[in-house]
Amino acid sequence: MSIHKRFKANTYGAAFAALLLVFSGNFYSCKDDEGNQNLCLQDYDVKPLLSHYSSDIIIPAYNELKSECTVLQAHNDQFVLDPTSANLDSVQAAFKRSYLAWQSAAPFDFGPAETHFLANGLNNYPLNVLQTRAKIQALDTNFSSPDEYTKGFPALDLLYFGLGENDAATIDSFNSNVNYQRYAQAVVNDMLQRLEDVVLDWQTFASEFNNRIGTASGEGLSLIINGLNKNYEEIKRNKLGVPSGVLSLGFTNPTEVEAYHSGISLELIVRSLEASKQVFNGKGSNSLASALDYIEAQKNGDKISTLVNEQFDLGMASVLQLNGRLSDLVDTDNEAVIKAYKDVAEQVVLLKSDMPSVMCIAITYVDNPSDSD
Amino acid sequence: MSFLNHIHDRVLSTKSIWPLVTFRVLFGLTLCVTSIRFWNNGWIEKLFIEPDFFFKYNGFEWVLTPDPFWIYAAFAGLIITSLCIALGLFFRPMTALFFVLFSYTELWDATNYLNHHYLVALLALLLLFSPAHKAFSLDALRKPGIQQHRIPALYIYMLRGQVVVLYFFAGLAKVNHDWLFEAMPLRIWLPEHKDLPLIGGLLTLPVTAFVFSWFGAIYDLTIGLWLSLKKARPFAYATVILFHVTTGLLFNIGIFPILMITTNLIFFSGSFHEKIYQRFRSVATVRTARLVAQPHKLFKWGLIVYFGIQVLLPLRHVVYPGNVLVSEEGYRFSWRVMLLEKSGLATFTVRDKTTGRYTEVINSDYLTDFQEKQMAIQPDFMVQYAKHLAHVYQGRIEDPEVTVHAVVSMNGRPSQRFIDEKVDLSAVGYSLKHKNWIQSW
Numbered sequence: 001m002s003i004h005k006r007f008k009a010n011t012y013g014a015a016f017a018a019l020l021l022v023f024s025g026n027f028y029s030c031k032d033d034e035g036n037q038n039l040c041l042q043d044y045d046v047k048p049l050l051s052h053y054s055s056d057i058i059i060p061a062y063n064e065l066k067s068e069c070t071v072l073q074a075h076n077d078q079f080v081l082d083p084t085s086a087n088l089d090s091v092q093a094a095f096k097r098s099y100l101a102w103q104s105a106a107p108f109d110f111g112p113a114e115t116h117f118l119a120n121g122l123n124n125y126p127l128n129v130l131q132t133r134a135k136i137q138a139l140d141t142n143f144s145s146p147d148e149y150t151k152g153f154p155a156l157d158l159l160y161f162g163l164g165e166n167d168a169a170t171i172d173s174f175n176s177n178v179n180y181q182r183y184a185q186a187v188v189n190d191m192l193q194r195l196e197d198v199v200l201d202w203q204t205f206a207s208e209f210n211n212r213i214g215t216a217s218g219e220g221l222s223l224i225i226n227g228l229n230k231n232y233e234e235i236k237r238n239k240l241g242v243p244s245g246v247l248s249l250g251f252t253n254p255t256e257v258e259a260y261h262s263g264i265s266l267e268l269i270v271r272s273l274e275a276s277k278q279v280f281n282g283k284g285s286n287s288l289a290s291a292l293d294y295i296e297a298q299k300n301g302d303k304i305s306t307l308v309n310e311q312f313d314l315g316m317a318s319v320l321q322l323n324g325r326l327s328d329l330v331d332t333d334n335e336a337v338i339k340a341y342k343d344v345a346e347q348v349v350l351l352k353s354d355m356p357s358v359m360c361i362a363i364t365y366v367d368n369p370s371d372s373d
Numbered sequence: 374m375s376f377l378n379h380i381h382d383r384v385l386s387t388k389s390i391w392p393l394v395t396f397r398v399l400f401g402l403t404l405c406v407t408s409i410r411f412w413n414n415g416w417i418e419k420l421f422i423e424p425d426f427f428f429k430y431n432g433f434e435w436v437l438t439p440d441p442f443w444i445y446a447a448f449a450g451l452i453i454t455s456l457c458i459a460l461g462l463f464f465r466p467m468t469a470l471f472f473v474l475f476s477y478t479e480l481w482d483a484t485n486y487l488n489h490h491y492l493v494a495l496l497a498l499l500l501l502f503s504p505a506h507k508a509f510s511l512d513a514l515r516k517p518g519i520q521q522h523r524i525p526a527l528y529i530y531m532l533r534g535q536v537v538v539l540y541f542f543a544g545l546a547k548v549n550h551d552w553l554f555e556a557m558p559l560r561i562w563l564p565e566h567k568d569l570p571l572i573g574g575l576l577t578l579p580v581t582a583f584v585f586s587w588f589g590a591i592y593d594l595t596i597g598l599w600l601s602l603k604k605a606r607p608f609a610y611a612t613v614i615l616f617h618v619t620t621g622l623l624f625n626i627g628i629f630p631i632l633m634i635t636t637n638l639i640f641f642s643g644s645f646h647e648k649i650y651q652r653f654r655s656v657a658t659v660r661t662a663r664l665v666a667q668p669h670k671l672f673k674w675g676l677i678v679y680f681g682i683q684v685l686l687p688l689r690h691v692v693y694p695g696n697v698l699v700s701e702e703g704y705r706f707s708w709r710v711m712l713l714e715k716s717g718l719a720t721f722t723v724r725d726k727t728t729g730r731y732t733e734v735i736n737s738d739y740l741t742d743f744q745e746k747q748m749a750i751q752p753d754f755m756v757q758y759a760k761h762l763a764h765v766y767q768g769r770i771e772d773p774e775v776t777v778h779a780v781v782s783m784n785g786r787p788s789q790r791f792i793d794e795k796v797d798l799s800a801v802g803y804s805l806k807h808k809n810w811i812q813s814w
Contacts, residue, residue: 216567352718353782
């Protein structure tokens with residue numbers, strides 16, 4: 001080795017040693033991690049979990065919703081044909097059951113549901129009343145735009161409950177204007193069509209889904225977690241946040257509750273919280289909760305699965321404290337509504353940040369639009 | 374001081390111009406393709422036209438994002454100037470213009486900070502002062518008088534020096550607990566490629582992540598040395614290709630692999646490069662051996678300062694308390710690449726201090742998804758955003774106060790709160806001083 005080369009190597013070595021010393025601080029900074037093992041789901045068998053979700057939770061939720069909507073369609077046909085008080089009662093009851101069933105299917109807005117814009121088709125709320133009335137007037141029953149708020153349950157909510165002061169007024173409207181009848185039928189048919197498409201697609205999608213056992217975004221686990229989170233944020237923001245005014249300087253928005261006319265907003269919230277909890281716990285031992293337990297995921301010494309369930313219960317308890325119509329409560333007892341909002345919101349950190357992080361599921365809710373480094 | 378004399382003599386000895394010429398041509402071409410790609414992928418629209426609000430670098434708040442026409446004009450300028458660099462046409466003004474335009478586009482939105490874009494700006498700056506156009510260039514064809522085949526070695530060494538700095542500090546940043554002993558975040562990222570042919574299955578094994586982590590750290594720390602040693606060079610360069618092609622395939626890192634594979638050719642000798650140009654005899658002939666102009670004294674001092682800064686910047690994090698990976702104080706311009714799988718949730722509240730009226734903020738009303746994602750992990754962005762929110766709510770609120778509930782989780786850990794929830798971020802000064810409201814752990 002020539003002198004200058006040895007010199008070069010020596011300088012390099014000295015600089016190397018000195019800087020390495022500086023950076024020994026890098027290790028120090030992690031010492032507070034209290035036994036954090038970064039277990040990930042590396043040796044966890046995801047496949048049974050995915051088949052459990054698809055065959056025991058997702059597909060049954062769609063089937064239930066589909067059968068409720070089929071009943072709804074029958075009752076709607078009957079009411080349209082013969083707008084009596086008894087027939088209105090039964091279509092209203094069928095509407096409520098279907099709307100509740102939707103809450104259990106809402107967390108799975110991926111794959112077929114995404115393809116057929118199921119969520120947009122069934123539950124774009126708050127309803128754009130002006131546009132809906134104009135469409136009824138013109139008998140415009142084109143529901144293909146996902147961004148339109150003129151269809152699905154919110155439209156039926158208006159048609160069955162919101163056309164007048166009371167049921168008699170609703171019956172009058174349906175009797176006197178054939179457009180209401182046609183529009184109601186078109187709305188129900190559109191909903192059922194989407195559902196049939198989704199149910200049919202799941203027959204083939206299921207096996208593909210069950211085999212997406214990886215951890216990248218778009219894999220089965222990431223779809224479930226993403227879906228759960230999207231839906232949970234929806235509960236937090238649209239079902240509770242917007243009406244209570246926490247997102248609008250305290251100015252409440254009573255008419256923006258889900259199911260404003262039928263007034264079943266709170267029942268729907270309860271059902272959607274139950275549904276979220278079920279997505280987390282599954283119906284057995286192959287759930288997100290059991291995956292977290294398998295890797296012994298903890299936060300500040302507590303099991304994350306326990307923390308999540310406690311938070312679900314806390315949120316649920318606060319929502320159950322609310323009695324009556326949510327649209328009234330935001331103006332009469334908004335403090336209680338805001339408390340419920342906060343207790344429900346608290347969960348977001350656990351579901352959206354902690355769970356995917358400790359499972360080492362790619363937390364790419366947002367892909368970089370360009371390159372990264 | 375034979376030590377310093379030795380260095381001085383070496384950097385002022387003359388060397389063949391050809392490694393520098395190769396660098397100029399490939400750098401120009403790479404950046405030309407990059408600029409076209411950026412345009413073609415619709416990123417101009419997505420990153421610079423869609424957002425309503427832009428994050429800025431400290432001290433460069435005054436650099437505003439211009440109207441769409443000028444945004445596209447700037448990128449057209451990048452395409453043209455980078456092509457001119459490759460061709461060696463009007464070399465100095467074009468390189469200067471490229472450097473200015475490139476830096477300008479980078480300053481529009483700090484959300485888009487990338488270490489390898491920073492590297493491009495630095496390389497362009499160094500290139501600007503070099504005589505890289507004095508051979509195999511249209512300038513030399515136009516004005517044969519400027520042709521020169523020997524140049525002060527300094528111009529080669531400064532580029533090598535930049536590469537060594539980059540690699541070494543990238544390696545040093547990997548010398549940390551997570552990278553070496555948890556194989557994080559590679560243990561999260563590698564299994565995402567389980568469907569790759571042949572190696573896909575291997576990538577899901579934890580041991581693979583450890584091998585990659587350690588190899589990556591050792592590569593980064595020492596590759597500068599191996600490239601500098603003549604005997605090791607061919608093997609080192611083969612490793613360079615292997616390393617960058619692999620990372621290029623596995624990760625979404627854009628032009629970085631090509632930039633490094635081409636730039637590293639600067640380590641090869643003049644005679645190695647000369648062989649390539651022998652086929653272009655007509656362009657490359659120099660009739661007279663002219664006197665080699667020595668670099669200006671100011672330039673030499675400038676380089677010393679430059680490299681002083683290059684060494685100090687990546688180390689500045691030691692003067693900030695807390696973990697740089699969490700606080701990100703001293704994170705940028707430090708060659709910290711691929712270190713973190715990190716995500717945050719930041720919920721802002723704007724409160725009227727007089728009436729107590731408050732509102733939670735829906736971030737997507739003001740930021741793009743990508744901006745929100747970056748903001749939620751970078752405290753200095755939170756300050757800029759809080760100030761923006763205070764501004765937006767002026768009029769609706771008399772005396773706004775903006776606080777944030779922010780958690781961040783990284784490298785497979787549960788999340789942690791990391792910002793003091795009581796601090797009015799719209800009122801804190803925006804400076805390089807430590808932000809004592811960051812609760813780093």
